[in-house]
Amino acid sequence: MEKHEQTENKGMSRRRFLSVMAGTGLVGAAATMTGCSPVSDPSGTGWLPNQYRNASAMPVKVKGRVPLAPENVSLVRNDEKCILCGQCLEACEKVQSVFGYYELPVLDEFICVHCGQCALWCPTGAISERDDIEKVWNAIQDPDTYVVVQTSPATRVGIGEEFGMGAGAWAEGQMVTALRKLGFDMVVDTNFSADLTIMEEGSELVERVSHGGVLPQLTSCCPGWVKFVEYYYPELIPNLSSARSPMMMHGSTLKTYNAEKLGKDPKKIVNVAIMPCVAKKFEISREQFHGLQGGAGHYYNDDTINDMDYVLSVRELAKMIRKFLPDADNFANYEEGKYDQIGSTAGLIFGNTGGVMEAAVRSAYKLITGNNPPAGLYDLQPVRGLEGIKRASVNVPGVGEVKVVVASGLANARQLCEEIKSGKADFHFLEVMACPGGCIAGGGQPKTAVPPQDWVREARTATVYEHDKAGQIGDTNEKGGQDLYLRLSHENPMITDIYNEFLEKPLSHLAHELCHTTYVDRSSHLVRKDV
Amino acid sequence: MANSVVTNQKGVLVDLTKCVGCGSCTVACKMWNNQSFQHPQTEEFQNAHGVDVELDSNTWTTVDHKLVEKDGKEVWRFVKRQCMHCLDPACLSVCFSHSFHQTNEGAVQYNPELCVGCRYCMIACPFDVPKYEWEKVMPSVMKCQFCSSKLADGEAPACASVCPTDALMFGNRDELLAKAHEIISSDSKYVNHVYGEKEVGGTSWLYISDVPFGELGFPTNLPEQSVPGNIHEFTRFTLPIFAVGATAWAGISMYTSRRHKVHEAEHGHHDEK
Helix, strand or coil, rough: HHHHHHHHHHHHHHHHHHHHHHHHHHHHHHHHHCCCCCCCCCCCCCCCCHHCCCCCCCCCCCCHHHHHHHCCCCCECCCCCCCCCCCHHHHHHCCCCCCCEEECCCCCCCCCCCCCCCHHHHHCCCEEECCCCHHHHHHHHCCEEEEEEEHHHHHHHHHHHHHHHCCCCHHHHHHHHHHHHCCCCCCEEEEHHHHHHHHHHHHHHHHHCCCCCCEEEECCCHHHHHHHHHHHHHHHHHHCCEECCHHHHHHHHHHHHHHHHHHHCCEEEEEEEEECCHHHHHHHCCCHHEEHHHHHHHHHCCCCCCCEEEHHHHHHHHHHHHHHHHCCCHHHCCCCCCCCEECCHHHHHHHHCHHHHHHHHHHHHHHCCCCCCCHHHCCCCHHHHCCCEEEEEEEECCCCCEEEEEEECCHHHHHHHHHHHHHCCCCCEEECCCCCCCCCHHCCCCCCCCCCCCCHHHHHHHHHHHHHHCCCCCCCCCCCCCCCCCCHHHHHHHHHHHHHHHCCCCCCHHHHHHECCCCCCCHHCEECCCC | CCCCCCCCCCCCEHHHHHHCCHHHHHHHHHHHHHCCCCCCCCCCCCCCCCCCCCCCECCCCEEEEEEEEECEEEEEEEEEEEECCCCCCCCHHCCCCEEEEECCCCCEEEECCCCCCCCCHHCCCCCCCCCCCCCCCCCCCCCCCCCCHHHHHHCHHHHHHHCCCCCCCEEEHHHHHHHHHHHHCCCCHHHHHHEEECCCEEEEEECCCCCCHHCCCCCCCCCCCCCCHHHHHHHHHHHHHHHHHHHHHHHHHHHHHHHHHHHHHCCCCCCHH
16 A cells, blocks of 8 residues: 555656756746746834834924933943833933933034933833943952942932832841942941031031122032033032032042041052942042042042042942842841941931932031021921922021022923023022932932832832931940931031041031032033023 | 836935934834844944944944044034935846835835845945845845835834934925925035935935035045946947847858858868768
C-alpha cells in the first residue's frame, strides 16, 4: 500500500517540475519588472497617539515634547520610551511657564530650569534624572574618601513610597539606616542647614526691612526658581536672598567646620546629597560653588575643592538601596537610624510649600523682638496647603505688619514677579518653590501617581506638619519638657555651636563666604516673550 | 516634468526659525515606521537628533543640531532632514526595477519588494537620502516614504503631525509656497530664499530660514532643472541612436554577407580540391 501511494505522489516528473518552476519565476520576474505585480504598501503601519491621526491643520493642543539638551546635567531622555504623549510639555508650559515663554528662534541654550516636573509627568519614564549612582558608589568603595551624605527634609516622606509604605509614609529612621548600610561614613540632615539658612536668610530679611534694603526679598532655596529668575526676571536678582540653599550651605560647612572638627582632609571629603529634586544636580554644577569661587575652595584657597560633589534623587537612592542592599525588601522594618547632625522641625517644614516662610517667621520674630514667637506662629495656616499663591500678614511687635506671600509652581511665581515688576507688590517676603506643593512633590520624588496628584502631595504634606507638631526630631532633646523646643531653627543646639565655634554670627564675613552666593543674569540666552 | 500621477501635490513647509530641537518628529517617524533606535551597522543605541546625527536605513528623518554664527553670536539651529520628495525625482528616473513611484499626493514611494539593490538611486539623489542596508544579506535601499498611506487617508505625515511649535506645516504645496513667500516678505529676519521651491525642479518639502542654507548643511549648488529633466537633453537620443546604430549594423551586415556570397560565387569552390 505504502509503496503504491508513494508512486502516485510522484505524479510530476523532475523535468516537468523544473520547467514549471522556471516558468513561474520568469512570469513573476517579468510582472515585477513591469510593475504589474501586486505588491504590499511599503508605507508605515506603526502606532501614534490618537491626537496625531489627523491633518496638522487641526488645532491639536497636546502634542510634541519638551526640548532637552543632550548635555542637560539634571535630566536625560530615552527616545525609545517616548510615546509623544505631550505631558512633559503640558507641565513645562502650563505648570512652570518655561516652554513657550521665550521667542523663537532660540539662541544659544536649550531653556530649562531643571525642575524635573517633566520627569514626574512622563508616563513611560522616558525622561528621568541623570543617573549618578555609579559615581557615588565608587566614592563609597574608595577607602581614601570620607563620604558624607545629607538628606533633604522632603526625602523622608517620599522614600517609603518606593518600598510599599504608602503615600507620605514617615521613613526617616529607615532611610538613615539604609544610608549607613550602603556605607556612607557620615549621615547628616539637611534640616540642620535649613536652620542655618533661616538664621542667614532671616537675618538678611530683618536687615532689609530695618535698613531699607531691596524688598520684597525672594527666597533662594529652590535652584529651579533661582534659574527661572535669572532667565526671565534678571531685574529681580537684587531681590533674591543672597543666602545659599540649605544643601549648598551644608556642603561648604561640612568641608570646613566639620572637616576641622573631625580632623579630616577636606580634599578627601565627598559630599553627597539625597534630594527630592533634580535641579539640585544643576545647582552643584554652578561655578559659584566650585573651587576658588566656592565656599570651601575659597576658604582653603584651593581650586580643586567643590562645595558639593554629587546629588542623588530620592528615586536614585531607592534604586541604589534595591541594587546594593540584599534585604531592601525589608526596608519598612529597618531600625530607626539616627543622624550625626540634626535639624529642627522648622528645618523639616522646608519640604512643604510655605514651610520656609513659616520657619523664617518663627525665627525672624525672635531676631526682631528677642522673644520666641507666640503659639499662633507655630501653625501659620494661611501659608499652608497646596494653593498656588498664598498671602498672609504677621504682626511683629516693633515692626508692624509683615506681609508675606508663598507661591509654588513657576507659573504662579511668574504672576508675582509681574506684580513686583509693575510696582504693585506690597509684600515684604516671597517664598517660591518651583514644584507645585514644594519639595515634597519635587522632580526627584517617587512617581507614586503619574501625573502628580494632590492626594499624594497632601499625604506627604500632612506627615511633615504632623512631625513638626510633635517636634520630635533628633534625640538630643536636652531641654526636654519644653513643647516648642526644636521647632525653632535658632534653638537647634548645633546651630548655636556652629555660630559659637566657627561662623561667629549670622551675616558675618565667614558666613558670607560659606553661606551666601551670587547670581548670574541669564537673560541673554533667551528673548523673553510676554504672554 | 512632474509626474501626471500626482493630482494632489502635498508638501511640508519647514520654518527652521521655529524649531526648538525637541526631536518629536524623529520619534514619531520611528514609531510610525516601527523602527528601532539601533544603528543598523554598529547596533548601538542612538537618538535620531543631535549633533552630527545622520540618516541611515533605519532612520528616515533626523534633526541635526547645528551651532552656527548669527549676528556675531553662536546660536543653535536645528535642521530636520528627510527625503525631499522631488517633484521630478532622480531616484525614480534611474530605477530600472520600478522600485520608485509617486503617489497621488506626490510622495516618492520606494518599494523594497521590487528593488534589486543596484544603488543607482543613491548615486542619483542630489540630497544623499537613500541609504543601504549594508548589514543585510539581501539588502534594500531605505528612505522616508512621506507616510504615503497617512497622506492618502487625509492625515499629515507622522513627523509634521507631532511638531509642538508648528515648525513643520503640512498642506498643499502651492499654498505652502505662497505662505512661505508671505512669511519671508513680511519678516526681514528670513533669508530671501525658499529652499525646495526651485532646487532640482522643486521638492515637496520646503524650507525657510534666518541663517543661509549653506551654513546649515544644505547643498546649495543644485540646478533649477530636475535631474531627469537635465539628462533628458541627451538621454532622449538613446532610442534614436540605438535605432540608427541597429539600422547601420543591419545594413553593414547585409552588405558584408552579400559581398561574401558574391565572392564565393565568382571564385567558385577553389579550396575544395
